[in-house]
Amino acid sequence: MSTVQDVSTAPVVAAVPKKAMALGPLASLIILALLIVTPLFVKNFIIFQMTMWLIYAIAVLALNILTGASGQFSLGQSAFYALGAYTSAILMEHVGVNYALTLPVAGLVCFIAGFLFGLPALRLSGIYLALATFALAVAMPQLLKLGVFEHWTGGVQGLVVTKPDAPEILASLGLKVSQDMWLYFFTLAVTILIYIFSVNLLKSRSGRAMMAIRDNEIAASAMGVDVSLYKTLAFGVSAGITGVAGGLGAIAVQFVAPDGYTIQLAIALFLGVVVGGVGWLPGSLAGAAFIVFVPNIAEHISKGLSGAVFGVILIIIIFLLPNGARQLAYLAQGLIGKLRKH
């Protein structure tokens, strides 16, 4: 006997209006200009931090596609990030592939891995899916340490990755570009490509199908949406993009090791999505900024209590801005609108 009862379907995410998923052209241009100009005026270390910021933004965006668009929930993104990082590192160091070319491979490998993982995950939802992905994240560092792969992965020691130089053509043009600066602009270009791809993906038929599933799975399947296909596809795409971020991360940090990709990374990416605003792609930048900079700020405020300060900041954000940075953007938009009228 099974009891039929109405499941209180508190949505995983509050429904997000479709057009709200991207930014207007003017705002996009302003942000782009800032991203291009700022590194010209800051120290190398800060440029490196900005590179990491962009890389995490890509990873947060990837999770945002999974959660914001298809309504699935993952605490296991660090596993795909790790897979991407190792793919790039192994290709560069063992096979000698050019760093830029390793990224599509990392993306593809992770896309396939994500798609395959998405298949059994199909049967799970909500808490169960969270647990399954969580398990994946916990398992990944252990798998990377396995003796069988040690020749390729370097085992516990990990692999050192060579930092790429700026192309010589720039030097011959008389531009002196440091390695950090070059990597930053390279990352920025990849970020822009992925952002444009994602925005278009969400606008496409597939994107609309995913959102229909997010809003009401049963209704979507009644409308003829192939729920299994799009749910696994969302997993695949999200994992693929995360893999690219992982590859970039390996190149930027010049090092991969199992303990760099623990569950903490997965949690950080998850928080990035919440802080940035679920389902709002530009929020990924804000979410990533939270991940990269807030722990530093917390450390700065109180060394012994940095964890507590981090927690308190997070709580304040949740309480004041339950919809994350998106809410802030709306407030700003409203304010600008008002100012214009006057």
Added chain:
Amino acid sequence: MELFTNQVLAGIATGAIYACMALAVVMIYQAIDHLNFAQGEMAMFSTFIAWQLMQWGIPYWGAFALTLIFSFVGGIVIERALFKPLAKAPVLTHVAGFIALFAIINSVAGLTWDFTIKQFPSPFGSSPFLGSQLISTHQAGMIGVTLILLVLLFIFFRYTRVGLAMRAAATLPESARLVGINTSWMIALGWGMAAAIGSIAGMLIAPVVFLEPNMMGGVLIYGFAAAVVGGLTSPLGAVIGGFLVGVFENLVGTYIPGVGNELKLPIALALIITVLVVKPNGLFGRTIVKRV
């Protein structure tokens, strides 16, 4: 064969830890439909309180009782201050809230009591239980306490008015309000009870894993796994799940070659996921048919 029996026994002994934690997990899940990621940290903090009380010279059972009260009240306070305002927020916001709570408790405990490991006494001693080298009196006591807790919870939910009201509020909040149940306080009560049960788990686990701020990390994952295997809605399921996970983990470590301590956890988790894929509501969970 003897190896097998021994490993099963040892598995039951560790399983008691997971069972205890899983009970606390199920309590909160029943009340609010969420897995509390900070549950382990709350238990760890309670255990430190007990330790501190004993350092101040209070005998074990006195410290035990005071810690129970402290945890119960603490659980209610956390719910009122932090999670009641979030009641209508999406699931993701909740999870973020749990993570924040995790970070805060862990960091405060670390600052107050530092990260060196501390001995925590067991009221049952640690001599071999009935002459067996596999189960110590402490582990036997732990299994006993878990079973007693289970019986008490059963009686509470089955035969008391408050227990009945809590069940009603958990299954159908709207109907519960219509018979005059203050569902919001039932949730707070659920938090209080979960925190108290968690504190018992912490105090029983601490003699085995030693007391330090990160002591619950691994245990909580197993506790989740146990609760999920048990179906998340049934205290009995949680306890059985706990023992199953414990036994399973031990057998995997013994019989599958090349599985060291490092890989036990991933393999246990992978198999639990397999169970879930085959039986999405756990072994003892209610089947719920979804409606649009």
Added chain:
Amino acid sequence: MTAMLHVKDLRAYYGQVQALHGLEFELQEGSLTTLLGANGAGKTTTLRSICNMIRSTGSIEFEGKKLDNKSTESIVRLGIAHVPQGRGTFTTMTVEENLQLGAISRKDTKTIGDDIERMYAHFPVLKQRHTQQAGTLSGGEQQMLAVARALMLRPRLMLLDEPSFGLAPLIVRDLFKILGKINREDKVSILVVEQNAQLALELADKAYVIETGRIVMSGTADEIANNEDVRKSYLGY
């Protein structure tokens, strides 16, 4: 007789949609009043507003106390029992537990056992099934359980939303007889929403007709039953 329930200028909203547009009515102490209206007229919404289960404005007074800012559970504790549309059965619990839940907010716990026996006397089928999971009862049995559960509160006022829904005609007669008896003997005032207008009007002493969120007609049950328009649209002859 004094008015027990006063409803003035009641407006209720589902999100942006307004469902009630300034509804006014009252219910005398000891009376059995019925609310009639087509599907979607706002009958359920009215009952839900009384128990503050949806966002509404206006004033609702019960025995001189304002209900506007009270929570659902504290309104119930004042002695207003609500049998919701769809019954609200606790399907995973036993029949007896459902009855006990009906009395969960009562202070006089000693007499609960006797009351359960009284409910079994009213509805013998519930006694036969008392250890069974409530979700396994038939629809009609669940409806009886819902009424019995509401009575377990020993309410001063009972709000019933389509109690006859899903019941066989014969059972409906029985149920209404019991309601009449409870109304007369136990002095429970009743506000009942019914699709079966004829039966409701036979039983009730007072009636209101709702149309798109407004009261369009009121009077004694006889007056309403003899009204030409009502006969045409609700009684069908």
